[in-house]
Amino acid sequence: MASEKSSRDETGSSKPDHTGPGAAAAGMSFGMRMASELVSAVMVGAGLGYLLDSWLETQPWMTVVFLFLGVAAGFRNMYRAVNPDNSERFKAGQ
């Protein structure tokens, strides 16, 4: 347990820097984490757009718009996952 603890920071992101099953598991978990961050936001965006479409009867525009917003949110979540300290500030342009 100590081996994978040392390679991970507070948000569960990791850089596997040693060998053995612990490192393999940490790497697999990290990859799975990034994938799920991206995919779930796209799913939520598309689902939200679909619901808005069936509510406002504007097929297919809301689905298209929210799908892209979902992709953006997915990348934002991924960015947040690897970069927890700096995620909430937009330093550029201030």
Added chain:
Amino acid sequence: MASEVAHGAAPKLDPLHHFQVVKVVPISLFGLDLSITNSTIWMWLAIAALYAFFHFAFKNSTKVPGRLQSVGEVLFLFVKGIVDSTVGGDEAKRYFPYIFGLFLLVMGCNLIGLIPGSFTATSQLAVTGTLAMGVFIFATGLGFKRHGAHYLHFFVPSGLPKLLLPLMVPIEIISYLARPVSLSVRLFANMTAGHTVLAVLFFFSATLPWFGNWLPFGFAVIFTAVEIFIGIIQAYIFTILTCVYINDAIHMH
């Protein structure tokens, strides 16, 4: 159920067979299906195993801990460390039992699912989804209780040009709503993927002739070790993200 019949004739590769939820005791109350399934039973067994472990670990607790007691203390201090470093302060103490319980439940279900012939409750999206929705509703409710309508400022990133608000606020809302989805999908996908790989490897080692079967068997043994780590790491990630969400709700960064 039908695939069980097919097993008799010739070995058939069906790596998803052990994810089937089977009703053991069918119960139907007021039109609701409350049957006791194999998933329920193995979740109970996980809880019972955890209860027995902590019962025996701290039965005759001493100042210098014995073997079981040190494992129990390590688990306790491990989660306490996560909670202290992410939530922090006196706030952390109030939510520690919930977070520790969540960690133990997820880890117990993950690990007990590695026993051959058992069922992994956390490989069901319904189970992980319920846990994640619980965390999500708890954290959101806590945020609104603590900050009132001010909690909605969560969706407006600080230091953002006004022009970008119509674009960024929907993105932030989607990103917030994606939290329970990614939390549940991650745990479910990790468990399902790992157990499917194990099932395929063991199937190969059972059906290949003698000169080939040791290779997938060796891989399966190694991968079982990896799965033990993954089970612990996934419980850890679930816990730490719960802490991050609770911390966001309390402090709103």
